[in-house]
Amino acid sequence: MDPQKPAMRKISWGRGLFRLWAVLSIIEVGFVWTLLIADNLDPYFPGFSVMSNASGDYFYSNFSDDSRSLEAMNEAKAFSKTETSPSLNSSIFTVTGIPSDEQRLYLTRAEKALNEKKAAYVSQRRWDAALSSLWAFVPPAVILVIGYLFYWAFSGFKAKED
Numbered sequence: 001m002d003p004q005k006p007a008m009r010k011i012s013w014g015r016g017l018f019r020l021w022a023v024l025s026i027i028e029v030g031f032v033w034t035l036l037i038a039d040n041l042d043p044y045f046p047g048f049s050v051m052s053n054a055s056g057d058y059f060y061s062n063f064s065d066d067s068r069s070l071e072a073m074n075e076a077k078a079f080s081k082t083e084t085s086p087s088l089n090s091s092i093f094t095v096t097g098i099p100s101d102e103q104r105l106y107l108t109r110a111e112k113a114l115n116e117k118k119a120a121y122v123s124q125r126r127w128d129a130a131l132s133s134l135w136a137f138v139p140p141a142v143i144l145v146i147g148y149l150f151y152w153a154f155s156g157f158k159a160k161e162d
Contacts, residue, residue, distance in 0.1 A: 014151055021147060025140035032136035036129045043125045045118050047089030051079070052106035057113050062090070082107055088114050 049067035051058045060066040070093045074081040079093040080103070092110045094103050 017147060017151075021140070021144060025143075028140060029136045033133055036133050040126050040129050043122050045087070045089055045121055048114065048117070050090060050092045050110045050114065052092055052094050052110040054106075057106075057110045059113075059117070084111060084114060088118060090114050 047062045048059045049062055049064075049070050051060070051070060060070065070079060070091075071081075073079045074093060077096060080096050082092045082094070084090045084092060088111070092107055092114075094106050098106075
């Protein structure tokens with residue numbers, strides 16, 4: 001080795017690639033969790049059309065044929081429609097011509113049932129998201145294993161030092 005030239009440092013590919021993997025893995029996991037948290041803070045609730053009467057509450061998806069039938073009957077004045085709060089994203093239908101205190105009873109009962117339905121839906125949605133967030137660790141783990149296998153395979157080509 002020439003004493004005039006500074007000694008070149010040997011590049012540690014294994015250490016450098018491992019550190020690159022660690023940084024990119026943290027970024028990827030953080031990105032996935034950010035997306036999941038944003039959805040979980042205010043999860044979408046699909047809402048329902050509820051027909052409430054003396055025999056109980058009947059829930060229909062907002063986009064079902066039954067929901068469209070309720071809307072048509074509301075336009076024909078057979079039902080009266082009450083919109084719930086925007087967070088429930090639902091409509092409650094009651095028969096027209098019933099006393100107002102009875103209608104309030106039906107509306108209160110239906111809104112309570114909608115709140116319970118939403119709470120169960122949001123709870124399930126958050127639990128599913130928590131389990132799904134574990135999948136954020138799979139790509140980095142697979143890349144680590146593949147990288148280690150390549151490192152192991154290529155280390156077999158090195159000449160043995162005596």
